[in-house]
Amino acid sequence: MATIELRQVSKRYGQGKASVPVIHSLDAAISDHEFVVVVGPSGCGKSTLLRMVAGLEDISSGEILIGNRVVNRLEPSQRDIAMVFQNYALYPHMSVFENMAYGLKIAKMPSAEIKARVDKAAGILELGGLLQRKPRELSGGQRQRVAMGRAIVREPQVFLFDEPLSNLDAKLRVHTRLEIQKLHRELGITSLFVTHDQVEAMTLAQRMLVLNAGRVEQFGTPEQVYARPASTFVASFIGAPPMNLLRQAPGVPADTILGIRPEHLDMGQGWDLRVEAIELLGAERLLYCRLGPEPLILRIGADQPSPTVGAHIQAQPRAQQVHHFDAATGLRR
Amino acid sequence: MIENRPLLRWASHLVLILGVGIIFFPIYLTFIGSTQSAEQILGSHPLSLMPGGHFIDSYRLALFGGKTTAGASVGAAAPMLLVSLGSALIIAVGKIAISLLSAFAIVFFRFPFKKAVFWMVFITLMLPVEVRIGPTYEVVSQLHLLNSMAGLTIPLIASATATFLFRQFFLTVPNELVEAARMDGAGPMRFFKDVLLPLSGTSIAALFVIQFIYGWNQYLWPLLVTTDESMYPIVMGIKRLISGEVYVEWNLVMATTILAMLPPALVVVLMQKWFVKGLVDAEK
Numbered sequence: 001m002a003t004i005e006l007r008q009v010s011k012r013y014g015q016g017k018a019s020v021p022v023i024h025s026l027d028a029a030i031s032d033h034e035f036v037v038v039v040g041p042s043g044c045g046k047s048t049l050l051r052m053v054a055g056l057e058d059i060s061s062g063e064i065l066i067g068n069r070v071v072n073r074l075e076p077s078q079r080d081i082a083m084v085f086q087n088y089a090l091y092p093h094m095s096v097f098e099n100m101a102y103g104l105k106i107a108k109m110p111s112a113e114i115k116a117r118v119d120k121a122a123g124i125l126e127l128g129g130l131l132q133r134k135p136r137e138l139s140g141g142q143r144q145r146v147a148m149g150r151a152i153v154r155e156p157q158v159f160l161f162d163e164p165l166s167n168l169d170a171k172l173r174v175h176t177r178l179e180i181q182k183l184h185r186e187l188g189i190t191s192l193f194v195t196h197d198q199v200e201a202m203t204l205a206q207r208m209l210v211l212n213a214g215r216v217e218q219f220g221t222p223e224q225v226y227a228r229p230a231s232t233f234v235a236s237f238i239g240a241p242p243m244n245l246l247r248q249a250p251g252v253p254a255d256t257i258l259g260i261r262p263e264h265l266d267m268g269q270g271w272d273l274r275v276e277a278i279e280l281l282g283a284e285r286l287l288y289c290r291l292g293p294e295p296l297i298l299r300i301g302a303d304q305p306s307p308t309v310g311a312h313i314q315a316q317p318r319a320q321q322v323h324h325f326d327a328a329t330g331l332r333r
Numbered sequence: 334m335i336e337n338r339p340l341l342r343w344a345s346h347l348v349l350i351l352g353v354g355i356i357f358f359p360i361y362l363t364f365i366g367s368t369q370s371a372e373q374i375l376g377s378h379p380l381s382l383m384p385g386g387h388f389i390d391s392y393r394l395a396l397f398g399g400k401t402t403a404g405a406s407v408g409a410a411a412p413m414l415l416v417s418l419g420s421a422l423i424i425a426v427g428k429i430a431i432s433l434l435s436a437f438a439i440v441f442f443r444f445p446f447k448k449a450v451f452w453m454v455f456i457t458l459m460l461p462v463e464v465r466i467g468p469t470y471e472v473v474s475q476l477h478l479l480n481s482m483a484g485l486t487i488p489l490i491a492s493a494t495a496t497f498l499f500r501q502f503f504l505t506v507p508n509e510l511v512e513a514a515r516m517d518g519a520g521p522m523r524f525f526k527d528v529l530l531p532l533s534g535t536s537i538a539a540l541f542v543i544q545f546i547y548g549w550n551q552y553l554w555p556l557l558v559t560t561d562e563s564m565y566p567i568v569m570g571i572k573r574l575i576s577g578e579v580y581v582e583w584n585l586v587m588a589t590t591i592l593a594m595l596p597p598a599l600v601v602v603l604m605q606k607w608f609v610k611g612l613v614d615a616e617k
Contacts, residue, residue: 056512077518089509093531102527103517150513 002067002157002190004030004053009062011048011214022048023214025062030192030207035184037193039201040211041237046194047162049211053192054083054160067157077103082151083160086167088143090135090150096122097131100150114153121152124186125179141172145179152187161193165200177203198238202226210234228323232330235259235323241286241297247327248292256333259323262286262299270316273298275307289313360594366587367391371401374583387584395588407582408562410570410589417549417566418596420485424548425541427490432540433533436499437525441511451500458493462554470557480561489554495540502536503529538607546597567593 011023023045030036038046051057053064055076063070071079082103090099097118104114122128125145135143144164151159161180165173181204184191195201201208202222210217210225210233218230229235229243236242241262249258250271273289273296285306287298298315300306307313324333362382366374369385394401398409438444439451462469469488478484506529514524530537552568559565565573571593574586 054516056515075518076512076516081516083513083516085509085513087507087509089507089513091510091513091528093528102514102519106518106523 001032003032003065004028004158004190004192005063005065005068006049006053007063007065009049009052009064010060011045011052011057012060021214023052026214026216028209028216028219030190033188033190035191035193035204035206036209037195037201037205037207038209038211039195039198039205039237042196043213044211045214046196046211050160050162050192050194053158054081055079077106080157081160082154082156082158083162084144084147084151084164086163088135088147088167090143090146092135095132095134096127096138096146096149099135099146100153103150103154117153117155118149121149124152124183125149140168141176144168144176148180148183152183157190159189159191161191163195164193165195165197173200180204198240202238208238210237212237228332229259230332232257232259232325235325241299243323244296245325246291246294246296248294252324255327257325257327257330258317259325260317260321262297264318264321265296265298265315266318267298267300267304267313267315270314271296273313273315275309275311275313278306278309287313289315363587363590367395367584367591369584371582371584391584391588392592395585395592401582401585407574407585408570410567410592412563413565413567413570414592414596416482416485416564417568417593419482420551420555420566421545421548421596423482423486424489424551425544427486428492428495428544429537429540431490432492432495432499433530433537435496436503437529439496439500440503441521441524454493454496456493457491458497462489462551466553466557473558478558480559480564482564484558485551485555485564485566486548489548489551492544495544498540499533499536502533506532535607538604542601542604545600549597 006026006028009023009026010021012019012021014020026049038049040046048057052059053066055071055074059072064072066079066081076083091102094102100118100121101114104117109117118131119128122131125148127142127145127149130138130142130146135146138146144167147164164180165176168176177200180193193200193204205222207219207221208225209219212233218225218234220228220230225234225238229238232245236245239261243259243261244265246252246258246260247254252258271291273291275287275289276295277288279286279288280302283302285300285302285304287300287307289296289298296315325331326333362380365382365384366380368388368391369377369381370387370390373381373385373387393399394407396409396411398407400406435454439447439454473479473484473488476484478487510528511524514528519527549566550568551566552572555564555566555569559569567589571586571589574589575581
């Protein structure tokens with residue numbers, strides 16, 4: 001059973017009084033075969049968390065269990081895991097084949113079996129013709145596939161991905177995203193994927209762990225996180241453009257923040273808005289307006305009639321889609 | 334942008350040819366001198382620029398020793414060339430091996446007083462052979478290493494320059510490469526052998542050339558440490574041909590000098606490709 005369990009995991013940098021806490025007593029349980037994405041802004045501790053699971057960083061306190069085995073004190077190579085790095089981390093002087101075979105060679109696997117595994121992984125990732133090339137003779141996307149191939153041949157219990165798509169161009173990112181999804185469907189290996197991109201999180205995750213300043217804000221499916229965000233942070237982080245958070249919405253008490261997504265506002269009767277800017281995205285239009293002193297973004301279809309900049313319009317939030325958050329704590333009511 | 338003005342091209346070519354000429358001319362003269370007989374050299378005012386006919390005689394005498402035309406007997410240069418070659422190779426290889434390991438320790442490990450250790454190594458740059466000659470001689474003689482290859486090479490084998498250079502190179506190795514190797518289960522020495530060494534190839538080649546020439550050119554230290562003629566390096570051999578004698582066999586001196594210049598030149602030419610790459614390249 002390749003489960004991952006994090007029990008009260010904490011991380012501090014530095015010693016004693018001057019130490020900086022980075023992860024605060026984090027608890028999370030990841031099931032067998034699950035694809036979990038850890039998402040959050042820069043500096044929230046997601047990479048640190050991944051590296052602690054990998055064994056590349058020490059844990060200040062708490063326990064990490066992989067497959068019901070406490071792995072705190074184990075070296076990365078003993079944890080039965082494989083990692084895909086942001087910058088691929090391929091050995092420059094070794095061929096693609098040797099890069100993928102290196103870990104197996106160190107584990108003293110017979111060369112016939114090594115060849116079999118490498119060929120199988122190369123088949124899955126369509127790297128067949130590139131096995132004798134060196135990394136510098138490959139494109140970015142090919143290198144990333146070799147990095148994934150290196151992880152696959154180890155046939156580990158857990159895959160760890162550290163922002164693997166960040167170095168790819170937009171088109172390649174979409175393509176590689178689909179490849180990773182396909183891989184997970186075929187191999188079914190428990191995966192922990194770290195990213196700052198909420199689109200990657202929404203599209204790849206079976207469940208998402210939203211991290212903010214070393215704390216878990218929400219851990220749920222993409223639907224749950226999008227439709228019922230647990231806090232203003234999650235509400236504004238997931239979804240682009242972000243959810244509108246209004247402190248002074250008409251008819252709402254002062255201790256409550258009202259949240260409404262740009263696509264859940266209908267033009268017609270309702271709030272008085274002044275249009276400040278308009279962006280055409282292709283299939284839809286974004287209207288940047290002002291409701292009293294606060295900014296508000298509306299999303300309308302491109303085929304709907306568009307107001308002009310400076311015009312006054314009216315829009316009504318859909319009652320079913322309104323969210324309420326406590327103004328003091330930011331938590332969902 | 335390189336301007337395409339013919340006058341400028343002519344001028345720059347002229348300057349470069351002049352430069353090459355100035356550097357090459359003494360070597361040419363030396364070679365000419367080595368092909369003449371002693372009387373021819375002494376008799377020519379100004380120095381002759383055309384090769385003489387005594388090429389084989391001069392070199393045979395220089396290499397294998399024997400009696401000169403004036404009757405003096407001269408030692409063979411061949412064994413001295415071997416001593417120089419041996420000590421230069423040992424020094425170059427030894428320096429590289431030791432500094433690779435110390436740079437490896439300094440860059441990739443955490444240990445107490447690491448900073449102090451690094452600065453101590455760095456400070457030894459202020460202690461070339463000439464500064465520490467007294468104490469080093471005493472230690473070598475007490476260890477009974479005088480007149481031996483060990484005595485010639487071991488005191489010169491630690492190198493702060495090489496350590497520093499390798500340290501700088503190792504710092505450019507991306508951290509993720511180290512972590513990937515860790516995930517693959519490679520221990521420190523395995524990482525050193527499989528990943529670091531292949532990547533350092535060009536740096537090692539560049540340093541090998543520098544250290545080989547350093548070892549080959551050693552004069553002061555061998556002078557002190559050796560009294561037995563069989564352990565003299567070639568630079569000492571050349572000096573001995575000149576000093577003391579009233580009648581100096583210049584053709585012999587020239588021939589021996591040319592012989593002494595050949596091995597380092599060969600090393601530079603062979604390693605040249607890697608030399609430049611090692612100093613300039615930053616491979617990822």
